[in-house]
Amino acid sequence: xxxxxxxxxxxPPFAPGTQPDNDWAAYGSTHRRHPQQPALRIPQTVxxxxxxxxxxxxxxxxxxxxxxxxxEAMGERIIVRGRVTDEAGAPVxxxxxxxxxxxxxxxxxxARDQHDAPLDPNFKGEGRVFSDAEGWYQFTTVKPGAYPWRxxxxxxxxNHIHFSLFGAGFASRxxxxxxxxxxxxxxxxxxxxxxxxxxxRQRLVAQFDIEITKPEWALGYRFDFVLRxxxxxxxxx
Amino acid sequence: xxxxxxxxxxxxxxxxxxxPEWADLTRFGASGEHLVLTGRIRDGDGAPVGxxxxxxxxxxxxxxxxFPGWGRAATDAEGRFRFTTIRPGPLPGAGNAQQAPHVALxxxxxxxxxxxxxxxxxxxxxxxxxxxxxxxIEEPARRATLIAHAAGDDAWHIDIRLQGEGETVFLDF
Numbered sequence: 488x489x490x491x492x493x494x495x496x497x498x499p500p501f502a503p504g505t506q507p508d509n510d511w512a513a514y515g516s517t518h519r520r521h522p523q524q525p526a527l528r529i530p531q532t533v534x535x536x537x538x539x540x541x542x543x544x545x546x547x548x549x550x551x552x553x554x555x556x557x558x559e560a561m562g563e564r565i566i567v568r569g570r571v572t573d574e575a576g577a578p579v580x581x582x583x584x585x586x587x588x589x590x591x592x593x594x595x596x597x598a599r600d601q602h603d604a605p606l607d608p609n610f611k612g613e614g615r616v617f618s619d620a621e622g623w624y625q626f627t628t629v630k631p632g633a634y635p636w637r638x639x640x641x642x643x644x645x646n647h648i649h650f651s652l653f654g655a656g657f658a659s660r661x662x663x664x665x666x667x668x669x670x671x672x673x674x675x676x677x678x679x680x681x682x683x684x685x686x687x688r689q690r691l692v693a694q695f696d697i698e699i700t701k702p703e704w705a706l707g708y709r710f711d712f713v714l715r716x717x718x719x720x721x722x723x724x
Numbered sequence: 725x726x727x728x729x730x731x732x733x734x735x736x737x738x739x740x741x742x743x744p745e746w747a748d749l750t751r752f753g754a755s756g757e758h759l760v761l762t763g764r765i766r767d768g769d770g771a772p773v774g775x776x777x778x779x780x781x782x783x784x785x786x787x788x789x790x791f792p793g794w795g796r797a798a799t800d801a802e803g804r805f806r807f808t809t810i811r812p813g814p815l816p817g818a819g820n821a822q823q824a825p826h827v828a829l830x831x832x833x834x835x836x837x838x839x840x841x842x843x844x845x846x847x848x849x850x851x852x853x854x855x856x857x858x859x860x861i862e863e864p865a866r867r868a869t870l871i872a873h874a875a876g877d878d879a880w881h882i883d884i885r886l887q888g889e890g891e892t893v894f895l896d897f
Contacts, residue, residue: 498897501728502727502728505727505728505730506728506730506731506838507730507731507732507837507838508837508838509836509837509838509840511837514733514835514837515835516733516834516835517835517836517837518768518835519767519768519769519771519835519886519887520767520768520773520833520834520835520836520886520887521835521836521886521887522840522886522887522891522892522894523768523887523888523891524866524891524893524894526894526895526896527857527860527861527893527894527895527896528896528897529857529860529895529896529897530817530818530856530897531897532815532816532817532818532823532857533783533815533816534781534782534783534815534823534826534828534843535828535897537783538781538794539781539787539792539793539794540787572726573726574725574726574727574728575725575726576725576726585741586741587737587738587740587741589737595737595740596740597736597737597739597740599736599737599775600737611740612740613740613741615741649732649734649735649737649738651734651741657781657828657830658897660779660830660839661728661729661731662731662732662733662734662832662839663729663730663731663732664732664733678732678733678837679732681732681837682730682732684730686727687727687730688730690727690729690730691729691730691732712729713726713727713728713729714728714729715728716728
């Protein structure tokens with residue numbers, strides 16, 4: 488019987504074409520920030536297959552971004568709900584999900600954001616939720632506005648929410664962005680378009696969901712995450 | 725079969741989720757030999773990466789209620805970051821191999837679409853000579869990009885180059 492370190496299953500590689508390449512000329516900030524040497528392929532060890540654990544006892548959840556000190560943020564209130572699973576379709580319970588976004592006017596509550604759009608004193612733009620035992624998560628916010636950036640002439644980021652997830656191991660770490668259906672800016676956005684596989688790219692777009700929509704209160708969007716996971720199980724001899 | 729969700733850049737405004745105390749992994753009172761790890765990240769022009777997020781993960785000592793094993797630090801205008809943690813010990817590797825003490829780093833920033841992962845080892849550790857990962861890197865100069873140097877009592881420093889001369893070895897697994 489091996490020790491617990493060695494019995495941790497390894498994570499299968501990413502499906503080809505489903506992840507962006509850091510060498511992506513259309514996004515100017517990559518030019519001097521992408522490695523030119525190929526990454527060193529390494530066998531997974533306990534460092535890669537295990538990872539940190541977070542609980543709402545240590546880090547309180549922030550499930551409502553749309554109010555601050557009891558005062559309501561400006562903008563279109565929305566509910567975002569979805570499920571975190573692994574590549575085998577199994578729920579990922581108790582995953583910490585960090586959330587950050589611009590306000591409804593397309594301005595971040597951040598000193599470096601100089602876009603000429605109003606800040607909202609009732610919107611900070613930070614959230615933190617934990618998936619439940621079946622992998623479900625939900626939070627309330629306002630729909631973030633689009634904003635200009637200087638990547639190319641007349642460049643605008645589509646409406647998007649940033650997410651950070653911690654799964655079962657270091658290998659399952661994910662940072663991504665959620666987009667909104669029907670946004671005409673998606674076809675022009677080099678960050679969205681950096682995902683080569685069309686289906687993988689479209690999975691970054693949330694779906695409007697009338698079942699999540701709350702009458703007289705807020706529109707609902709469904710957005711699921713799939714974390715790199717233990718699709719295969721290795722058994723001891 | 726479901727396919728893993730695609731990465732997107734952390735962007736320049738990730739500080740909305742920054743909590744500077746997370747860079748101190750000893751803040752819950754972990755016992756053990758304390759260690760300060762500083763680093764500096766530069767791009768292909770040698771310019772500092774001043775808007776990055778660096779995450780540290782170590783499987784040794786094992787995470788517990790008083791030791792998260794994980795931390796996050798922002799880079800400053802000079803591209804510098806700083807962690808306080810507990811010195812890691814050796815870890816088992818494949819088969820009967822032993823891994824030298826190390827921590828893993830994830831790098832995120834504007835202009836980095838998919839996270840970059842590297843490791844930091846500690847200069848002078850005799851286990852470095854036989855570490856299975858370091859042994860995969862034939863060129864000594866490339867191997868050296870993963871080895872932090874002593875920078876005072878219980879303090880270590882690593883220079884990280886994203887691109888070009890002295891480019892850090894990044895890992896795929």
